[in-house]
Amino acid sequence: MSRIVLVAACALVDTDGRILLAQRPEGKSLAGLWEFPGGKVEEGERPEETLIRELDEELGIKVNEACLAPLTFASYAYQDFHLLMPLYVCRRWEGNPAGQEGQVLKWVRPVRLRDYPMPPADEPLIPFLMELVPG
Numbered sequence: 001m002s003r004i005v006l007v008a009a010c011a012l013v014d015t016d017g018r019i020l021l022a023q024r025p026e027g028k029s030l031a032g033l034w035e036f037p038g039g040k041v042e043e044g045e046r047p048e049e050t051l052i053r054e055l056d057e058e059l060g061i062k063v064n065e066a067c068l069a070p071l072t073f074a075s076y077a078y079q080d081f082h083l084l085m086p087l088y089v090c091r092r093w094e095g096n097p098a099g100q101e102g103q104v105l106k107w108v109r110p111v112r113l114r115d116y117p118m119p120p121a122d123e124p125l126i127p128f129l130m131e132l133v134p135g
């Protein structure tokens with residue numbers, strides 16, 4: 001039985017109904033794959049606090065906790081750990097998302113999400129995003 005790793009992730013949705021994907025940088029696990037911004041929940045953090053911190057660190061945007069709405073979650077057995085990843089939705093933030101760690105960013109319509117290779121844990125999340133943002 002592998003350990004459970006809790007990761008908080010967020011689908012940022014813009015006014016055109018596009019979702020922000022970030023490409024995982026070289027050198028990290030799952031490098032080159034497209035993911036939802038976020039990261040590991042640290043000791044003593046609530047997932048919402050993690051997201052507010054990670055969205056600032058990774059994208060340079062400020063998010064209010066009241067603007068984070070839960071959508072669904074991923075539960076996936078990787079080789080060395082079991083990923084449990086709540087996915088939040090956020091439609092309001094301050095600032096312009098820009099990769100602070102050199103990540104390439106892309107705004108993608110939900111119907112196009114399958115064109116971007118994602119970690120295997122993320123694939124079951126796509127239908128929920130398509131339902132959230134039709135068209």
Ligand SMILES: Nc1nc2c([nH]c(=O)n2[C@H]2C[C@H](O)[C@@H](COP(=O)(O)OP(=O)(O)OP(=O)(O)O)O2)c(=O)[nH]1
Binds near residue numbers: 029030035038120122
């Ligand atoms: N952020 C994010 N992580 C994901 C997604 N899908 C997925 O399998 N993961 C995995 C990859 C990693 O094993 C883990 C989160 O790692 P991370 O590298 O983002 O963690 P972090 O931001 O705290 O970065 P680090 O300090 O550990 O380098 O969750 C996703 O859509 N978004």
Ligand SMILES: [Mg+2]
Binds near residue numbers: 037038040054058
């Ligand atoms: Mg991260």
